């Protein structure tokens with residue numbers, strides 16, 4: 001046995017499951033083991049349930065189940081599904097939900113990733129039990145086939161090669177390329193985080209631009225929606241268009257969140273609500289609701305973020321289940337230390353934001369000559385800021401143009417309110433910390449909701465929120481969160497506030513608490529605002545990179561992932577989305 005494989009204190013042992021990922025796709029291994037991105041999707045939960053529920057029914061006489069094994073020599077550890085005694089020898093069993101591979105003459109074979117996993121378990125078992133384990137078996141439940149794998153010198157050599165490759169990849173800061181076989185991505189639980197389609201698309205654009213000197217027309221910044229839909233037709237859709245999980249908002253100050261098995265239990269006096277952990281991706285505690293340590297630990301283990309906000313809607317603190325991802329952070333620090341990169345990203349971002357503001361004003365005043373006339377100078381001012389944006393050479397100049405455009409925008413926003421809206425709900429310019437009127441209180445509360453959504457999206461993607469490219473680290477708010485928020489203020493909240501005010505959805509007495517110098521939303525007002533925000537997140541909009549409608553909830557995550565790709569080998573896709 002090769003003793004050079006022993007892990008050292010500086011080199012932690014590998015999970016056997018990591019070798020399974022390695023043989024499936026090297027990028028999958030890297031994302032999971034180096035960048036610590038783990039997505040427990042339906043298939044993963046179903047796989048766990050199969051081991052917990054189906055296995056005892058199907059497997060009639062296992063000698064031992066879920067046997068933990070480890071080897072310092074190999075630097076590996078894991079858990080074998082089942083171990084049986086056959087003809088006086090131990091055999092390692094691995095159970096799979098799917099079908100086996102078919103080789104020559106339709107002979108059943110184990111898939112390479114399953115094969116290496118079974119070999120590793122058998123080798124580790126032999127070391128743990130101190131006796132030979134000459135065979136491993138992989139049982140495929142979908143076609144009821146069991147594949148036998150002899151544990152011989154060839155198998156050991158395969159294992160050594162896999163471990164060596166895994167160690168090498170763990171040392172590199174470069175993320176491996178996407179798998180050359182697109183079909184592998186369709187079944188990959190990490191596809192929504194990996195975004196292989198986007199990378200292949202950019203590669204395709206680059207290779208076609210080398211082939212054709214005039215192919216600049218296909219640059220993402222100029223491609224039209226119809227162009228996108230045509231070129232995307234043949235691509236599979238791996239980024240889910242709808243959010244599959246929910247945010248649990250805890251609003252009542254009397255709420256108490258506890259844990260019961262894999263469920264969060266929210267108790268408010270005599271009411272109890274059970275929320276399976278599988279159904280949520282985040283918990284947002286508004287104000288003074290309590291949460292037990294057990295509930296916090298369950299969330300941490302399942303990658304569910306928890307955020308605490310003040311009653312007034314200010315972000316206080318949040319958890320992240322992924323403190324690692326050193327390589328990702330190094331790439332981010334390196335990229336965002338470059339002035340040119342920061343300016344380029346800031347220009348992309350602010351241009352998108354200001355264009356959204358302009359389009360909203362144009363849309364809101366269309367067909368109404370009086371409103372359009374009253375907004376004319378603001379609209380022209382915003383257009384002028386946009387024109388000058390292409391020529392700025394410093395972040396400060398860009399900040400100046402963005403500030404000017406914002407002043408014009410907020411001065412014209414009241415023009416979008418219906419004449420029937422009461423004076424109490426009209427804004428008086430933009431005010432914050434604290435907001436001076438009800439309209440601004442609504443804006444500030446919704447911005448806080450966007451803030452928390454963007455914050456957890458950045459953490460989920462593995463980015464450091466404190467290291468941004470446009471906002472300055474002046475307040476307690478992490479600059480990168482403030483940066484990314486700029487894309488979503490208008491479509492996610494300002495449009496919602498104006499529409500809800502015009503529909504008469506707000507009661508200027510019950511939905512607000514007004515004290516001298518302070519104005520914020522009441523419990524009823526917050527519930528209403530959260531309902532409107534969550535509804536908005538479920539609405540769809542067509543994103544140029546998917547070519548299909550995407551809910552706003554997914555769009556926030558997609559833009560966070562595209563931002564990370566700006567410095568991870570796939571640039572020029574961030575902030576290209578525009579409101580129509």
Ligand code: SF4
Pocket residue numbers: 024025026027028029031177178179184185186188189190191194195196
């Ligand atoms: S989505 Fe495709 S390229 Fe990305 S990790 Fe999965 S298999 Fe590999």
